[in-house]
Structures are given as C-alpha cells and as structure tokens.
Amino acid sequence: MTDRFRVTYRIFAPDRAAAMLRAQGIALEQTVEIPREVVPRGFIEDVILGRVEDLGREGEGCFRATISYSPESCGAELPQLLNVIFGNSSIQKGIKVTGLELGPLAEVFAGPRFGIAGLRRLARTPAGPLIAPVLKPQGSSAERLAEIAYICARSGAHIVKEDHGLSDQPCAPFRERVDRITAAVARANAETGNACLYFAGLAGHSADLDGHAAHARAAGVDGLLVMPGLFGFDLVNRLARDKTLGLPIMTHPSFLGPYVLSGDTGFTHAMMFGTLQRLAGADISVFPNVGGRFGFSAQECTEIARACQDPGGIGPPMMPGPGGGMTPERADEMVAMYGPDTMFLLGGSLLRHGDAMGEVIADLRRRVTPRD
Amino acid sequence: MTDRFRVTYRIFAPDRAAAMLRAQGIALEQTVEIPREVVPRGFIEDVILGRVEDLGREGEGCFRATISYSPESCGAELPQLLNVIFGNSSIQKGIKVTGLELGPLAEVFAGPRFGIAGLRRLARTPAGPLIAPVLKPQGSSAERLAEIAYICARSGAHIVKEDHGLSDQPCAPFRERVDRITAAVARANAETGNACLYFAGLAGHSADLDGHAAHARAAGVDGLLVMPGLFGFDLVNRLARDKTLGLPIMTHPSFLGPYVLSGDTGFTHAMMFGTLQRLAGADISVFPNVGGRFGFSAQECTEIARACQDPGGIGPPMMPGPGGGMTPERADEMVAMYGPDTMFLLGGSLLRHGDAMGEVIADLRRRVTPRD
Structure with missing residues (x-):
C-alpha cells in the first residue's frame, strides 16, 4: 500500500514463528499499545494499527520484518514519527531499526534544504x-577561538566548525564568540577571496536557542552545529524548515552512541548517522571516523556515508562528516574511501602543530583539490 | 574538592593500568577533546580539564572511576551538563555512567518542584x-478518551494519564483532547469529592510545546507527561522551572531504551530512570515494570525506585511509576516491592475489562488505600 510508511526492523528470534510474534508485538506496541483482542474495530484496527507487511530471514536467529504505519499516527511531527518508529520498542532487547521508507510522508519531510x-x-x-x-x-x-578561526580560514579551510563542547559558557559566551569569529572569518575571506564557512555550535537553555540562532544569523554565521542527542531531532527539523533563518545545519553525534553501539538494540550506524539526520533536515552529519578512539568499523563508516550521499534517500543528498584521522599522508586513502562529496573534520590533533596549523590545512587543501 | 561535580563511570578494561588510561581518556574527551600534551596551561589545564579523582576495582575486568569536572564546563544548562557527563564518551564501548554528585551544581539543579x-x-x-x-x-x-477518563476518575483513579502515543493527531488534536478530558475529570471529581489528577501528554512540533502547555494549564490540566528521549531532557527542565506554568511533570521512557539495554554502554537503569529524571525536574518517572514485555529485572526496577525515592538524591524525592503487571491480585506484592510512595500505571490490559474497567480501578484503590 502506498498510503503508509514502512519501517524495517532486524528481529532476533529463535525461529520464524517467534519472529512473527515479535513483529506483531511491535506493530501493536508502536501504535495502540493494547492487547490485540481489544483493538477497536474500524478505523483503529484498519488504519492505525501497525501492519506486518513482510518477514524474511537474515541469518541464524535473525529476521527482517517490514511493518507499515499510517501517517495518521504521526501527522507532520518528527518527534511523533520517531515515537512510532521506535518509541517503546527501543526498550525491548533484540530489535534494531534498519530501514525507513517514507512513502506518503515524503511530502512532509523534505530532507536537507541545502544538501x-x-x-x-x-x-x-x-x-x-x-x-x-x-x-x-x-x-x-x-x-582565542577567533584567532584560531582566522588562521584556519586564512589557510584554506572550507569550513570552520566549533567544538560541540563550547556551549554558552562564561569564558566564551555564545553571542560574544559568534560575533568575534564571524568577524575573523570575514577578514580572512576578504584577504584570500575564498568563501570559508563558519558553523557555530548552537547551545544553551532550550528556550534560548531560537534567539541564539537569530543572533548568529544576523552576525553573519554561515551554518549551525546542532546536537540532536541532547536537544532532540526536532530542533534540527525546526531550524532546517525555518526559511527566515535559512542556514545549513551540521549535526553532531554527542549522546547518541548507545543507539548504535549494541548489536541488538537501537539503529544501524547508517540509519542513525545517515537516514535519521537526513530525515531531520541536516545538511552535514558528523560521526567518528574508522581507526580513531571510537571503534567504528570501515564498513559502518562507509554505510553511513552511503546513506548520506545516496541520491535515492530522503530529500537531496547530504554530506557525511567523518571526524578524526585525516592527515596529509592519509588524504588520498580517505578520499578514496568516502568519495569527494565529504567534509573531513580536523580535530584536536591539529593543535599539535601549534603555529604550523595553517600549513597543515593548506597542504591538505592542495591535496584534496581536484586538478582540472 | 567541593567546587567540582563528580561523575562515576563503570569502565571495562583488562587491568588497572588500562582502566586508568581509559579514565584519563574520558577526562579529556568530555572536556577539552584534544591530546593531553597540547592542553593549554593555566585555566584550561587546572580547571576545565576533567580530573580522575578515584579508580577502584568492581570485578573482573571492571573498574569504577570517579571523574570531577568544573561547573565552568556547563554553567546552568542541563543539555551541556549531560554533554559533559557523557556526550562523546557515549560513543565509546565499555563505559557506563553509574553515578552523579552535583556538588556546587546542586544550587542550579533543584530537582523536582512537587516531588x-x-x-x-x-x-x-x-x-x-x-x-x-x-x-x-x-x-x-x-x-472517547474523555469517556474513559470519566470512568477512571469516577471509579477512584488518583491520576489519569494519557498514552504517550496520542500526540497531536488529526483524530484527537492536543487542544481539543485536553479541553474535553479536563471537563470529564472535573465532572467526576465534583461527583466523588476526590481530586483525581489529569496528566496530558505534551506533544507536537517542538515550537508548539510551550503554547500547548499554556493552553493545557488554562484548560485546567493538573500535570504534563513529557518524553525526554524525543524532545530532550531540557524540555522537562524548562517546564519544571516555569513558575507561571506551575504543573508537575511525569516523564515517559519512549526512545530511551538503548541507554540502558546494553551492559557496556549508556547508563544504569537507576541513573536513567531515577537520577537523570530527577535532575531534569520530573516529579514522576514512568518505566516498565518487571515481568512485562520489556525484560527489566526486579533488581533493576527496585534500583530505579530507590533512586527516585532516596531522600539524599537531587532535590525532593520523586515518585517511581512502574507500568504493567498491576492487578488487584498482585497489589500487595507490588506495594511491598516498591513501597507506598509509588504511582502504579494501569495500561492496556485494563481495556480487557470493557465496561467493568471502573470496578477494577475501584477494587485496586480499596486494596492499596492504607487502613487507619
């Protein structure tokens, strides 16, 4: 049926019959949350109740169930869509979300605005x-942060992005920081003729965020870094939909780890750091690169990148933003792995170079810039 | 030192030296996120950098590390406090948050307003x-929901609470629902002389929530049900701090499962459904009871209840709200397990009783009401 959206779950169960019971349990749990025999006839049973559309075997003790839901369950609200996809089932072991087909909701969730x-x-x-x-x-x-931003922009960075931990602290309050860094990046751009973009880390009390974002926009910020794990995915969606604001959004994975670290709960890496970010409307999704201190595998990282870049995904393709491990020596290898439609973060190890930080950036930019 | 707050982590590592390295890694990761040797001298090294205060052995391959942080890392913002406690470390396997001592932040995070x-x-x-x-x-x-609310309130329910999936859907929009249910509960209360409380499920686009909450307050709602997993913990905090609103908050565990389901990532059950909810300012924390379809153990449930009710916790004690499994036959056993300072949810199985739903509620109320 094309009037429903579909979610695919990996279900761990000893056999097909047990997997079907679990799938039917999810269909109930995620919608009516009452025993099957008391589901009211008519609209609730026919439309609202989740429907097991397909059940296939993925491997030993592992099944793939596709369950369809009505848009009437969630309307146009992203939090409620996530609630239907995985709200209560997130609390049951042995269920992992592996896919989402928006169907009729594609009109509601347009994906990245910039891509x-x-x-x-x-x-x-x-x-x-x-x-x-x-x-x-x-x-x-x-x-000090503005000085670093100037060096980076002056040396050829395409984007300077704030660390996700800067927040709205006394030593560098959000608005003061944004004012100084936009000025520093503008000065560098005037000197180089480049268009280095500055993404400010949106943070503070949740009630202050819209005001902060408007301030950042007025100050000349080029984009915002947002942490959906801490503020909810709907903050991303709200900012992405805001035409007056009109800024691209980069999402950061802070506090989202437990959704992917366990094999039998949460989401696949590609769903969490690709599909869900794109669904919310992010233009760039930051995630930990393989080989660093976070333990993501090359395959998990490649799958995230594919979910971000896939032309068949939600809305226009977005950029994966792997963090860590990018050096001039590894540039060719990393570009080969992720493809050119990628933003490579340069994290804390850049500071090891001290005053020579700018030279590393310039070297990297030369190496990754395609020769005509 | 009393000028810092402390977080306790369970760290999985082969030996003490490896555990110490991981603890030092967390202290860096959660604050400066740069290599140790380039941490700037002075304020950043002395104050901002996390400090490993203690490391003890918990069991084979399992250690307990206490790390202290400066309030300057988070100021008065709950999202940033959570970011410092577990933001990036949530993405590393083998680390689980087991404890939080607010220290100087106790002045900032007052906990439940009502308790x-x-x-x-x-x-x-x-x-x-x-x-x-x-x-x-x-x-x-x-x-229809107002009819059910009337039956429940008329029969002696202390609280009627909306299902977390009702949201702001076309078939029962938030504001219409709230208007009808407050009227139904008020009518029942006028007839019984009781004070049954109605908790409305706050949902919708994130930008609509404050308006919805104000509407609910004006309509006469007694409390709000909030899902921090979908909207962020700061929504709870914002509502709890709002003196004009002045409503108690009940939190629901939707979308939070992966934080507790895995042994080697996330939070303990007591931290997630006790401490963190109380930190945010919730007055009641809903969680799945032992023996139902969610697989929480009796010990996990008891630990959640203890974290909610502990007079030594953050702010005044709050009520645990175990969901599932409460029947007249099991009432004595459940009250013995959780203690009298508990809200027992009656979920979907209540609908099995159809028109006799009210009699079950009345029977339960009689059974749990202390005899003078």
Whole structure:
C-alpha cells in the first residue's frame, strides 16, 4: 500500500514463528499499545494499527520484518514519527531499526534544504572534499577561538566548525564568540577571496536557542552545529524548515552512541548517522571516523556515508562528516574511501602543530583539490 | 574538592593500568577533546580539564572511576551538563555512567518542584500508592478518551494519564483532547469529592510545546507527561522551572531504551530512570515494570525506585511509576516491592475489562488505600 510508511526492523528470534510474534508485538506496541483482542474495530484496527507487511530471514536467529504505519499516527511531527518508529520498542532487547521508507510522508519531510549541492554553492567549491578544522578547546576565550578561526580560514579551510563542547559558557559566551569569529572569518575571506564557512555550535537553555540562532544569523554565521542527542531531532527539523533563518545545519553525534553501539538494540550506524539526520533536515552529519578512539568499523563508516550521499534517500543528498584521522599522508586513502562529496573534520590533533596549523590545512587543501 | 561535580563511570578494561588510561581518556574527551600534551596551561589545564579523582576495582575486568569536572564546563544548562557527563564518551564501548554528585551544581539543579509530597497534596492522598490508568488507544476520538477518563476518575483513579502515543493527531488534536478530558475529570471529581489528577501528554512540533502547555494549564490540566528521549531532557527542565506554568511533570521512557539495554554502554537503569529524571525536574518517572514485555529485572526496577525515592538524591524525592503487571491480585506484592510512595500505571490490559474497567480501578484503590 502506498498510503503508509514502512519501517524495517532486524528481529532476533529463535525461529520464524517467534519472529512473527515479535513483529506483531511491535506493530501493536508502536501504535495502540493494547492487547490485540481489544483493538477497536474500524478505523483503529484498519488504519492505525501497525501492519506486518513482510518477514524474511537474515541469518541464524535473525529476521527482517517490514511493518507499515499510517501517517495518521504521526501527522507532520518528527518527534511523533520517531515515537512510532521506535518509541517503546527501543526498550525491548533484540530489535534494531534498519530501514525507513517514507512513502506518503515524503511530502512532509523534505530532507536537507541545502544538501551537497547547496553547501558547494555556499563554499564556492564545485568539486572535491571539504576540509573542516574544529575550533577548540573548551575553556578558550572567544578571542582565542577567533584567532584560531582566522588562521584556519586564512589557510584554506572550507569550513570552520566549533567544538560541540563550547556551549554558552562564561569564558566564551555564545553571542560574544559568534560575533568575534564571524568577524575573523570575514577578514580572512576578504584577504584570500575564498568563501570559508563558519558553523557555530548552537547551545544553551532550550528556550534560548531560537534567539541564539537569530543572533548568529544576523552576525553573519554561515551554518549551525546542532546536537540532536541532547536537544532532540526536532530542533534540527525546526531550524532546517525555518526559511527566515535559512542556514545549513551540521549535526553532531554527542549522546547518541548507545543507539548504535549494541548489536541488538537501537539503529544501524547508517540509519542513525545517515537516514535519521537526513530525515531531520541536516545538511552535514558528523560521526567518528574508522581507526580513531571510537571503534567504528570501515564498513559502518562507509554505510553511513552511503546513506548520506545516496541520491535515492530522503530529500537531496547530504554530506557525511567523518571526524578524526585525516592527515596529509592519509588524504588520498580517505578520499578514496568516502568519495569527494565529504567534509573531513580536523580535530584536536591539529593543535599539535601549534603555529604550523595553517600549513597543515593548506597542504591538505592542495591535496584534496581536484586538478582540472 | 567541593567546587567540582563528580561523575562515576563503570569502565571495562583488562587491568588497572588500562582502566586508568581509559579514565584519563574520558577526562579529556568530555572536556577539552584534544591530546593531553597540547592542553593549554593555566585555566584550561587546572580547571576545565576533567580530573580522575578515584579508580577502584568492581570485578573482573571492571573498574569504577570517579571523574570531577568544573561547573565552568556547563554553567546552568542541563543539555551541556549531560554533554559533559557523557556526550562523546557515549560513543565509546565499555563505559557506563553509574553515578552523579552535583556538588556546587546542586544550587542550579533543584530537582523536582512537587516531588512525592507535592503530588500527595495535589491528589489529596496523604498516604498509600497512587493508581494511574492510561487513556488509550491511539486513534480514539477526543470524545472517547474523555469517556474513559470519566470512568477512571469516577471509579477512584488518583491520576489519569494519557498514552504517550496520542500526540497531536488529526483524530484527537492536543487542544481539543485536553479541553474535553479536563471537563470529564472535573465532572467526576465534583461527583466523588476526590481530586483525581489529569496528566496530558505534551506533544507536537517542538515550537508548539510551550503554547500547548499554556493552553493545557488554562484548560485546567493538573500535570504534563513529557518524553525526554524525543524532545530532550531540557524540555522537562524548562517546564519544571516555569513558575507561571506551575504543573508537575511525569516523564515517559519512549526512545530511551538503548541507554540502558546494553551492559557496556549508556547508563544504569537507576541513573536513567531515577537520577537523570530527577535532575531534569520530573516529579514522576514512568518505566516498565518487571515481568512485562520489556525484560527489566526486579533488581533493576527496585534500583530505579530507590533512586527516585532516596531522600539524599537531587532535590525532593520523586515518585517511581512502574507500568504493567498491576492487578488487584498482585497489589500487595507490588506495594511491598516498591513501597507506598509509588504511582502504579494501569495500561492496556485494563481495556480487557470493557465496561467493568471502573470496578477494577475501584477494587485496586480499596486494596492499596492504607487502613487507619
């Protein structure tokens, strides 16, 4: 049926009959949450109740169930869509969300506003990967962070992005920081003729975020970094839909780890750091690169990138933003792995180079820029 | 040191030296997120950088590390406090958060506004557990939900609570539902002389929530049900701090499962459904009872209840709200397990009784009401 959206779950069960029982349990749990025999006849049974559309075997003790739901369950609200996809079932072991087909909801959830093409236009970089050093550490003054931003932008960074831990702290309050860093990046851009973009880390009390975002926009920020794990995915969606704001959104994985770290609960890496970010409307999804201190495998990272870049996904393709491990020596290998439609974060190890930080960035930019 | 807050982590590592390295890694990761050797001297190294205060052995391959952080890392913001406690470390396997001592932040995070005592005052029930049937299923009209609410309130429910899946759907939009149900509960209360409380499920687009909450307050709602897993913990905090709103908050565990289901990531059950809810300012924390379809153990449930009710916790004690399994036959056993300062949810199985639903509630209320 095309009037329903579909969610695919990996279900761990000893045999097909047990898997079917679990699938039917999910269909109840995620909608009516009452025993099957008391589901009211008519609209609730026929439309609202989840429907097991398909059940296939994935491997030993492992099945793939597709369950369809009515848009009437969630309307146009992202939190309620997530609630229907996995709200209560997230509390049961042996269920992992592996896929989402929006069906009729594709009209409601348009995905990234800017996407890869929009980011390239803003950064005036029609081809090749984007290099994105991170402004840190926490505890630095706004003045110091602006100095680092200037060095990075001056040296050829495509994007400078704030560390997700900068928040709205006394030593570098959000608004002061944003004012200083936009000025520093604008000065560098005036000197180089480049269009380095500055993404400010949106943080504070939840009631202050819209005001902060408007301030950032007025100050000349080019994009916002948002943590859906801490503020909810609907913050991403709200900002992405806001035409007055009109800024691209980069999402950060803080606090989202437990959704992917366990084999038998949560989401696949591709769903969490690709599909869900794109569904919310993010334009870039940051995640930990293989080989660093987070333990994601090359396959998990490649699958995330594919979910971000897939032309058949939700809305226009978005950029994966792997963090960690990018050095001039590894540039070729990493571009080969992720493809050119990727933003490579340069994290804390950049600070090891001290005053030579700019040279590393310049070297990297040369290496990743396609030769005509 | 009393000027820092402390977080306790369970760390999985082969030996003490490896555990110490991981603890030091967390102290870096959760604050400066740069290599140790480039942490700037002075304020950042001395104050901002996390500090390993203690490391003890918990068992084979399992250690307990206490790390202290400066309030300067998070200021007065709950999202940033959670970011410092577990933001990036949530993405590393083998780390589980087991404890939080607010220290100087106790002044900032006052915990539940109402707590057990406040709820008892509102419900005019000075002793004994509270009985709380759930209004469902999704797909029902506002009129039908109001009928069920009336039956429940008329029969002696202390609280009627909306199902977390009702949201703001076309068949029963939030504001229409709230208007009808407050009227139905008020009518029942006028007839019985009781003070049954109605908790409405706050949902919708994130930008609509404050308006919805104000509408609910004006309509005469007694409390709000909030899902921090979908909207962020700061929504709970924002509502709890809102003196004009002045409503108690009940939190629901939707979408939070992966934080507790895995042994080597996330939070303990007591931290997630006790400490964190109390930190955010919730007055009642709903969680799945032992023996139902969610697989929580009796010990996990008891630990959640203890974290909610502990007089030494954050702010005044709050009520645990175990859901599932409560029947007249099991009432004594469940009250013995959780203690009288507990709200017992009556979920979907109540609908099995059809028109006799009210009699089950009345029977339960009689059984749990202390005899003078």
